Every structure is written in structure tokens, then in C-alpha cells.
Amino acid sequence: MELFVLMMLVVGPHIPTIHTWHQLIVYETLEFHFVNISMNWMDAQSYCRLKHTDLATIQNVQDLLIVVSMPLSPLSWIGLYDDLIYWRYSSEFWVYESVWSNTSYVNWASGQPSNDGGEEFCVLMTGDGSWDDLNCSSNASFVCQGGGQYHLVNLPLAWLDARIHCGTFYEEMAIVDRSHKNQMVLQVTGGQPAWIGIHRNAWKWSDSSPAYFRPWAPTQPDNSNPGEHCAVSTSIGIWQDENCLSEFPFVCHGGKCVLS
Ligand SMILES: [Ca+2]
Numbered sequence: 001m002e003l004f005v006l007m008m009l010v011v012g013p014h015i016p017t018i019h020t021w022h023q024l025i026v027y028e029t030l031e032f033h034f035v036n037i038s039m040n041w042m043d044a045q046s047y048c049r050l051k052h053t054d055l056a057t058i059q060n061v062q063d064l065l066i067v068v069s070m071p072l073s074p075l076s077w078i079g080l081y082d083d084l085i086y087w088r089y090s091s092e093f094w095v096y097e098s099v100w101s102n103t104s105y106v107n108w109a110s111g112q113p114s115n116d117g118g119e120e121f122c123v124l125m126t127g128d129g130s131w132d133d134l135n136c137s138s139n140a141s142f143v144c145q146g147g148g149q150y151h152l153v154n155l156p157l158a159w160l161d162a163r164i165h166c167g168t169f170y171e172e173m174a175i176v177d178r179s180h181k182n183q184m185v186l187q188v189t190g191g192q193p194a195w196i197g198i199h200r201n202a203w204k205w206s207d208s209s210p211a212y213f214r215p216w217a218p219t220q221p222d223n224s225n226p227g228e229h230c231a232v233s234t235s236i237g238i239w240q241d242e243n244c245l246s247e248f249p250f251v252c253h254g255g256k257c258v259l260s
Pocket residue numbers: 112113114115116120132133134
């Protein structure tokens with residue numbers, strides 16, 4: 001535990017907000033409340049919003065140290081969840097994001113999106129034109145668009161590198177938001193599996209804060225029991241994904257408080 005915390009302090013990506021005032025170091029943080037009642041994640045969220053502000057948002061090592069200083073249960077819900085709804089197009093410069101509703105065009109293959117291993121955030125067009133969500137670090141050919149046409153690039157790259165390639169040499173990665181566009185892309189690929197320009201921002205906080213700090217336990221998240229779309233903190237402060245319908249005690253946060 002001590003080693004972990006020390007490592008987090010040394011290498012953690014976020015430094016707490018620090019104000020120097022009259023030689024004092026003052027930390028701003030949220031106040032946290034451990035609730036020792038077992039509920040599923042959604043009910044815990046409702047409880048926290050009613051009694052405090054929201055399920056706990058833990059954005060840096062300072063927050064984490066405060067949370068683990070409480071007498072947590074072995075697994076306690078926090079506000080982090082895997083957002084399976086918001087698929088979107090984006091380049092390096094713009095984002096087109098919409099709730100994927102019945103009126104939005106999708107062409108998922110049977111059983112997809114599957115989010116295997118809890119790490120499938122990018123969309124591959126398969127050989128028959130249907131879509132599969134895959135790990136974005138997988139290498140695949142990809143489809144760009146530019147000059148009013150789609151272009152297959154036979155250079156296996158990870159999804160993000162493919163998007164950069166499209167932005168550099170064409171205009172964008174392929175936007176496929178209509179059935180006839182899906183057919184046009186399929187004609188260009190000739191059935192070769194290829195990335196298209198759709199992905200999702202996976203892990204988010206219940207209170208909509210950005211979720212860059214994610215100290216997962218080794219091998220987590222793994223979505224090992226499908227439906228593991230919500231996160232718990234272990235008592236030592238590293239996290240794992242669990243089925244949102246499981247029942248655990250939980251941590252809420254209230255407003256900001258100041259430590260000095
Ligand atoms: Ca999949």
C-alpha cells in the first residue's frame with residue numbers, strides 16, 4: 001500500500017490544485033462520504049445526489065489519499081462508469097457527438113458492440129459492411145475521406161494513428177452516418193476489414209468531470225462478467241470494473257473543502 005501511494009505521488013499524472021498563501025500549502029478537494037449501505041450503482045448514484053452531490057469523483061492522488069483514509073469496505077462504488085451510449089465522430093479539431101438513438105444510423109454486427117475485455121472503444125467495418133467494436137490499439141487498414149470520396153489506406157495502424165494519417169493526407173476519417181455511405185465505404189474496402197471514424201469516450205464520471213486519472217488494478221477493467229460498466233475502489237485505492245447491478249457500499253462527494 002505504502003509503495004503504491006508513493007509511486008502514485010511520484011508518477012501520478014495530476015498534481016492537486018495548490019495555492020501558496022502566507023507560506024501555507026492549501027489543497028482544494030471535494031469532501032467525501034463513505035456510505036456503508038449496499039446498493040447497485042444506479043441506486044447509489046441516486047442516494048448520493050439526494051444526500052450529498054454525486055457519487056465520488058476522484059481526479060488525482062490527493063483525492064485518492066483522502067478516500068482510502070476512510071474505512072472503506074473491500075469494494076466500494078465510485079462515480080466512474082463506462083459510457084456505452086455516446087458513439088461519436090471526431091477529428092483532431094472537431095467533435096460531432098450525439099446520443100445514438102433509434103433514428104441514428106448504426107450497422108452493428110450481431111452481438112456487437114460487445115466491449116470484450118472492457119477495452120473496445122473504436123469501430124471496425126467488417127467484411128460484410130457490418131460494424132464491430134474493437135480495441136483501438138489493434139492495427140487495421142482504414143478508410144479516410146477527402147475530395148468527396150472515400151479512400152482505403154492499406155497500412156495497418158492503430159485507430160488514433162489512422163485518424164492522424166487521414167487528417168494529414170486526406171480530410172477526415174470516414175464518416176458513415178447513412179446507409180448509402182456505408183455501402184460506398186464497403187465498395188471501397190472490397191470487404192477488407194477497416195477502421196472507420198467512429199469511437200466513444202469510455203470511462204466518465206457521474207458528475208461529468210473529465211476522467212483522465214484512472215488507477216486500475218492489474219488486468220482491470222476486463223468486463224469479465226459482461227455488464228461490468230461501473231467502477232469500484234478497492235480499500236487500497238486501485239479500481240476495478242464490476243457489474244452495475246451488483247450491490248456494494250459506496251463513496252459520495254459533497255462540495256469543495258480546503259485542506260491546509
Ligand atoms: Ca466487439
